[in-house]
Amino acid sequence: MTGSLTHTGQALGAHAVTLTFGGVTALDDVSIHVGHDELVALIGPNGAGKSSLLNVLSGFYRPKAGSVSFDGHDIGKWPVHRIARAGLARTFQGTHLLAHMSVLDNILVGRYAHMKCSLPSAFAYFPFAHREEVEHRQIAEEIIEFLEIEHVRHQPVGTLGYGMRKRVDLGRALAMEPRVLLLDEPMAGMNGEEKEDLARFILDVREARHIPVVLVEHDMGVVMDMADRVVVLNFGRKIADASPRAVQQDEQVIAAYLGAKA
Amino acid sequence: MDPSGIFFTSHGSDRALVRTRPQAAALALLIAALALAPLVLSERWIALGYAMFIAMIAVIGLQICTGYAGQVNLGQSAFMGVGAYGCAWLLHFPQMPVVLALVLGGVAAAIFGALFGLTAARIKGFYLALTTIAAQAIFYFLVLNLPGEWLGGAGGLHLDNLQLMGFSLGNDRSIYWLTLAALMIMTTGAFGIIRSRHGRSFEAVRDDDVAAGMMGINVAAAKARAFLVAAFYAGIAGGLWAIALRHVSVEQFTLFNSIWMIAMMIVGGLGSIVGALIGTILIQLAREGVVSLGPQLVDLIPSAGQDIVFASMNVLLGTVIVLFLLFEPKGVMHRIEISKRAYRLWPFPY
Numbered sequence A: 001m002t003g004s005l006t007h008t009g010q011a012l013g014a015h016a017v018t019l020t021f022g023g024v025t026a027l028d029d030v031s032i033h034v035g036h037d038e039l040v041a042l043i044g045p046n047g048a049g050k051s052s053l054l055n056v057l058s059g060f061y062r063p064k065a066g067s068v069s070f071d072g073h074d075i076g077k078w079p080v081h082r083i084a085r086a087g088l089a090r091t092f093q094g095t096h097l098l099a100h101m102s103v104l105d106n107i108l109v110g111r112y113a114h115m116k117c118s119l120p121s122a123f124a125y126f127p128f129a130h131r132e133e134v135e136h137r138q139i140a141e142e143i144i145e146f147l148e149i150e151h152v153r154h155q156p157v158g159t160l161g162y163g164m165r166k167r168v169d170l171g172r173a174l175a176m177e178p179r180v181l182l183l184d185e186p187m188a189g190m191n192g193e194e195k196e197d198l199a200r201f202i203l204d205v206r207e208a209r210h211i212p213v214v215l216v217e218h219d220m221g222v223v224m225d226m227a228d229r230v231v232v233l234n235f236g237r238k239i240a241d242a243s244p245r246a247v248q249q250d251e252q253v254i255a256a257y258l259g260a261k262a
Numbered sequence B: 001m002d003p004s005g006i007f008f009t010s011h012g013s014d015r016a017l018v019r020t021r022p023q024a025a026a027l028a029l030l031i032a033a034l035a036l037a038p039l040v041l042s043e044r045w046i047a048l049g050y051a052m053f054i055a056m057i058a059v060i061g062l063q064i065c066t067g068y069a070g071q072v073n074l075g076q077s078a079f080m081g082v083g084a085y086g087c088a089w090l091l092h093f094p095q096m097p098v099v100l101a102l103v104l105g106g107v108a109a110a111i112f113g114a115l116f117g118l119t120a121a122r123i124k125g126f127y128l129a130l131t132t133i134a135a136q137a138i139f140y141f142l143v144l145n146l147p148g149e150w151l152g153g154a155g156g157l158h159l160d161n162l163q164l165m166g167f168s169l170g171n172d173r174s175i176y177w178l179t180l181a182a183l184m185i186m187t188t189g190a191f192g193i194i195r196s197r198h199g200r201s202f203e204a205v206r207d208d209d210v211a212a213g214m215m216g217i218n219v220a221a222a223k224a225r226a227f228l229v230a231a232f233y234a235g236i237a238g239g240l241w242a243i244a245l246r247h248v249s250v251e252q253f254t255l256f257n258s259i260w261m262i263a264m265m266i267v268g269g270l271g272s273i274v275g276a277l278i279g280t281i282l283i284q285l286a287r288e289g290v291v292s293l294g295p296q297l298v299d300l301i302p303s304a305g306q307d308i309v310f311a312s313m314n315v316l317l318g319t320v321i322v323l324f325l326l327f328e329p330k331g332v333m334h335r336i337e338i339s340k341r342a343y344r345l346w347p348f349p350y
Ligand SMILES: Nc1ncnc2c1ncn2[C@@H]1O[C@H](COP(=O)(O)OP(=O)(O)O)[C@@H](O)[C@H]1O
Pocket: A021, A024, A025, A026, A044, A045, A046, A047, A048, A049, A050, A051, A052, A053
């Protein structure tokens, strides 16, 4: 296999990844690397393979060829929950929130792997178990306050509007204390103001935690403002990987976007 | 949801089980009434009481597995059987103290249940239901085919002269108190579990197992754990049942009982511990009604014969339950929550 898995200065990477569904090639020999404290935007027309790439990085899809590394480990064979516990958190394109549970409980689910309470001590609700609950509740409350969703904390997530749900999704990922954050179209379907709020939250997270972020986003304005680097996919292939300014002037990228719109 | 105007000053009190003084007082009164009831009740009501307490324990376990974790479980009765045999064996042969035998019987059932839970990691819904039915078959097979000296074969095991802290368990009142105490412990334990990270992991697996995995929850382990909890509760209930009847045999633990427990859980409301308690009371009372009305009907219509009367009354009861589920699929608890909310918000319609 590849000998360059332990790339220093690289938090997360996919190496020559190919992914197929039946006859469809969703990803074709794609490599991507994400440096520490770097915001990489992933763009491309619909069906280009952006979500597929995030799914490969988070271990939900297993590629036919190629490898995935995280913090110097080859995580290709790790189960999803192990990758998550190692510090990879993500949000989903369609929300995968726990609809019947409250906002608070959704965020507390993100604390799962950080809590230690065993089943017997939960049964007995030992003082230790109670103390742990209160401690982690505190952390969840800080996230709730940060995302300005205090007023809905006890509401079932299923009853919330789209913009709020996206915030809860982000909150849950943050509760995991991730070491890298993958966001799949977190602003899709939002109005300008909601988008601005979410962009601000993402920037605040970066400032506070200095973690690398991979952001899938369609709004070019947002991408150009926020990204350190832009990776462009088209029909499952990577066609550009450069600074926002350079990508904007790239002829292949322009052609891909014009072609998709025509 | 809390009535407006009540705010909790700390996260600790917000998470507490009993959150206001009137609630605590009502609960204390209820428990006192239940504890004193056998002093005035007739034998028959005392026996119905402990039968209900025991069923409640098993249904709470089922609720955690199915209502919270979303895992179909038709093995609850077999898990009860394993607990009953485990407990009875420990009381009969090594003559262990009652409480220890009960707990170890529960542990034996939990291990048996977790084995089936492991299969739940791979299969869902209908096929999982079939697999849990296999628990029933395996339980029967083991008891009836192991050497007769081990578990008593078809005849079962008898228990005599059981004592707990110097008190004889040979009368219905002491059984009532023992099962009531067990129910209180198991109910409190259930609230502890569902309010912990494990309870949240169960609900996460139920609502969206993809998201649960991505949040760091080992989905397969969580499902196995849900079965482990269900079977532990069933095992404790089974052990109590053995102690109450002073006897165990396989025919006490049929697949039909598992189905009754599912009915109790659904009538009470999926995903609610209190719902499990209420559903059990309602269905047990209805069944008791059938049992006591049956003979009178037989007297009224002698030509019908006993078999037909009982069979048709069970069909009637089944129909009522099905109709109930059609019109109130979320169970009694859901209705109670709605009316509580309406009452609290009155006179402001929501
Ligand atoms: N689970 C799946 N099963 C079959 N085809 C899929 C699946 N996921 C993605 N695809 C296909 O892979 C291609 C890339 O999809 P996707 O990664 O969702 O694109 P994007 O997120 O860039 O819009 C599409 O052709 C899509 O139909």
